[in-house]
Amino acid sequence: MSNQLSDRINSLAPSATLEMAAKARELRAEGKDIIGLSLGEPDFNTPDYIKDAAIKAVNDDYNSYTPVDGYGELKDAIITKFKRDNNLSYEASQIVVSTGAKQALYNVAQVSLNKGDEVILPCPYWVSYSDIVKLADGVPVEVPTSIEDDFKMTPEQLEAAITPKTKMLWYSSPCNPSGSIYSKEELRALADVLQKHPQIIVVSDEIYEHINYGVTAHASMAEFEDMYDRTVTVNGVAKAFAMTGWRIGYIGAPSYIARACNKLQGQVTSGANCIAQRAVITALEEPVSRIQYMVDKFKERRKLILGLLNDIEGFKCNEPEGAFYVYPDVTAFFGKTLGGKVINNASEFAIYLLEAANVATVTGDAFGNGNCIRISYAASEEQIIEAIARIKKAVS
Numbered sequence: 001m002s003n004q005l006s007d008r009i010n011s012l013a014p015s016a017t018l019e020m021a022a023k024a025r026e027l028r029a030e031g032k033d034i035i036g037l038s039l040g041e042p043d044f045n046t047p048d049y050i051k052d053a054a055i056k057a058v059n060d061d062y063n064s065y066t067p068v069d070g071y072g073e074l075k076d077a078i079i080t081k082f083k084r085d086n087n088l089s090y091e092a093s094q095i096v097v098s099t100g101a102k103q104a105l106y107n108v109a110q111v112s113l114n115k116g117d118e119v120i121l122p123c124p125y126w127v128s129y130s131d132i133v134k135l136a137d138g139v140p141v142e143v144p145t146s147i148e149d150d151f152k153m154t155p156e157q158l159e160a161a162i163t164p165k166t167k168m169l170w171y172s173s174p175c176n177p178s179g180s181i182y183s184k185e186e187l188r189a190l191a192d193v194l195q196k197h198p199q200i201i202v203v204s205d206e207i208y209e210h211i212n213y214g215v216t217a218h219a220s221m222a223e224f225e226d227m228y229d230r231t232v233t234v235n236g237v238a239k240a241f242a243m244t245g246w247r248i249g250y251i252g253a254p255s256y257i258a259r260a261c262n263k264l265q266g267q268v269t270s271g272a273n274c275i276a277q278r279a280v281i282t283a284l285e286e287p288v289s290r291i292q293y294m295v296d297k298f299k300e301r302r303k304l305i306l307g308l309l310n311d312i313e314g315f316k317c318n319e320p321e322g323a324f325y326v327y328p329d330v331t332a333f334f335g336k337t338l339g340g341k342v343i344n345n346a347s348e349f350a351i352y353l354l355e356a357a358n359v360a361t362v363t364g365d366a367f368g369n370g371n372c373i374r375i376s377y378a379a380s381e382e383q384i385i386e387a388i389a390r391i392k393k394a395v396s
């Protein structure tokens, strides 16, 4: 009985990615051969050297509660990683390890937002941002971007979105879903706007940092001295290390925010899983070159899928510079009749692709941008070729 439930949960939107997965499962159960390109996770296994560290941790009897904010050794490894990869200096009191980057983001929202505080979200944004903000009584303020700007927010757009109620800016770079990367210069231009508004905290989600195809170098907002004290750098091992199920994410933050997250987490989940934390020490301490083979594979697949999609009339793609998604603009199909039905929006288009081509994608609406669909290329070459061939047939 939903009237027995809280307003909070009743007003929460179900995850669009999960809804698509459920619909795909239904069709599979009917015997349809569905190719799933809706998932946001690598199709690789966790590398052996990381698995070995986990096995060792089990045998070494790591089984007790860990410190709420993570093992000291893991925090040290994170501090070294931030210095090595991002030129960021953090102390142990500024690091909190959580059960996935998702919990890290949830913590930051819960400890930072009061009712009515506005959070600027450049669109498209990662699917959970807006609902995590709403769960903390915050108000998501969506800033639409366009494919012409490579789906990046301009300083002018940022300035125009700021009100006296603006408390935070959240973005991911490389971006899920668009694959766009903010260059250091672009971040500086945004920081220049933020200088005039010292109350705004920035959440920089860098979970795809290592999945970068070498066009634009990764940059962190906290690298700027004048932004360091009000930026929360969020990262995790799920994507680059093929460790989605291990559930380890972390933040580097001003210590008052880190302390608050620690306090919250101590009452909600306590420390993250002990074995996973031990494995992540190894993941972070080993050279990044050990995971390059996965990035190389994603890069080949990116080229493959872009070539195939650009060959279909009506699909307009930006060139993703990181992550493992393409985010084609499909507005050319709106108002057209496909399979006897008029396609009005991206959701109907994604459903059409699922039913007519048996390919699962995700509607752009889930990411705050209704002109596009998201297609993951974390799938085999054969699956990509077959899926795009089916899509081409279904729309021509």
Ligand SMILES: *Cc1c(COP(=O)(O)O)cnc(C)c1O
Pocket: 040, 099, 100, 101, 102, 103, 126, 172, 175, 176, 205, 207, 236, 237, 238, 239, 244, 247, 248, 249
């Ligand atoms: C996958 C993802 C997350 C969540 O990461 P977990 O560590 O699995 O919780 C956060 N942000 C973005 C942009 C993601 O794509």
